[in-house]
Amino acid sequence: MANRGGYDAVVDVDAEGDLGHTDLNDDLEFHNSNFDSNPNGRKVQPDTTFLTPSGRANGGSSSSSSKRFLWSISFYQQFFDVDTSQILHRCRSALYPRALFLDVMEGNPDLYGPFWIATTVVVILFMTGTISQYLQTADRGYYAYDFKLLSGAAGLIYGYTLFIPLALWAVLKWFGSEGANVLELWALYGYGNLIWIPVALVSWSPLSILNYAFTAAGLVLSAGFLMRNLYPIITAIDAKRPTSSVIIVGVVLLHAGLAIAIKILFFAHGSPAAKVPAGDDSS
Template identity: 70%
Template sequence: MAGRQGYDVVVDVDAEGDLGHTDLHDDLEFHDSTFDQPTSNNRNKPLPPSQQSPFLNQQTSSRGGAQSISRRYLWSLAFYQQFFDVDTSAILLRCRAALFPRQNFLDVLDGNPDLYGPFWIATTVVFILFMTGTISAYLAQKGKGHFAYDFELLGGAAGLVYGYTLVIPLGLWAVLKWFGSESANLMECWALYGYGNLIWIPVALVSWSPLSILNYAFVGVGFALSAVFLFRNLYPVVSATDAKTSRILLVVVIALHAGLAIAIKILFFAHQSPAAKGGSAGGAPDPIGDSERAGDAVAMLLGF
């Protein structure tokens, strides 16, 4: 108490002299802690960064995993299965829309292009071109000597049809992407060209006539119908580029399609074409004799 000498202690006392209940030990109770449970007031509050780290780590790790999964998925059959998942009614509807176009074919696809129809249409065109080209070659031979099948004609038909259906849409899509078109879709381009080949099936079935002018007329009609089909459906997509580029692309598309029609006529339905081996170099065809040999050629192809 030596350090407190010279000081007075002052105590302030309530005037009534009642300090209230001061025994704090009677109201002490233990309660469960709610620190680990989110309350209704802080449910929508963002969590601190320390608590967000597991989610961020999961997102970051899944990003790299998703890329590797997508790479594997791209090279798997399951990736391409979705483009063959169509029913018969959808295929028939699209074939009818290709032969009798009343609306934009891309609207008929409705964002769900398929490769099933284009594949089988192209395959059918290949075999019909081979069959009718063989008949045309038989007619050009005029019955001289033994007639042999030319399977190079089958390979030529496959290379022409499959190559045109695969490469031209791919190149068109790449050019459109190069010029900044956002509406270009590779699968839609393949579907458009694939279903556009449907017109060549009836054309090939009637173009093996010995009358060359009639064959030219059939191939010309097929070219006109399919060119209008391509022009009508590609114009909205190509127009996404500038005016000059769109005109050039449309001209190139029609020119390449004309090249396909000319190749079909010369390689498969011309009596003096490279497909007609053993044909005479000149002279007018004999319609009566060729008509008789046409029946023999059909019977030969059908195995009668």
């Protein structure tokens, strides 16, 4: 007989098969119904654990977000569910870190801040690279904008912010780390790009030594921000110290490569990313 309360009634019959002398209060047991679980006919929710925070309190958002399908708009809306005060607080925490940034996000990483920060860096790199090129050709009386600088900045910043955290997550996952998911790493690297905005704004100077100093300062600050947050995660993957050390060195070298690329492509006269005007034999 079906029970409306979501339970199955199970009658415990004694060895003699006699119900007449049994106490139904003792012999009736109620178990959770499994009517809702139909492995043959119901759709299975997609595995979205790689995008849900792990190891930190998330206010119960992971259970609700896992029920949203990857191909639905609502699934991606949750990654942009932040307000202005949260964005400003995270930006301040990235520039002046007083606590672990993964704790500052409180289990609610976003892609809104990283996207606009990366876009701002791309635009400012294009502007400062254009100014640097203009100062080189100012004596000719003309200057033609080279939008290869813009595409070069977009490819460098977007590519680094998207693929390096993804590769790092894959490596950590391979070694069994559950310290951070790919969304948190995207947010970490995205907000870490914030330091390049003030660096780019002051690195259009024709004095190369100043550009090197500003780039070095940006590298130290941004790499320190990343290591402050990634070091506890990386060193906890296993007991083999060399494995953790190799990953840390790889992260630092890749970030140093980003800084060197920014310096060479945008903070120097005669950038390889810029188009050399016809008739210019200065190179």
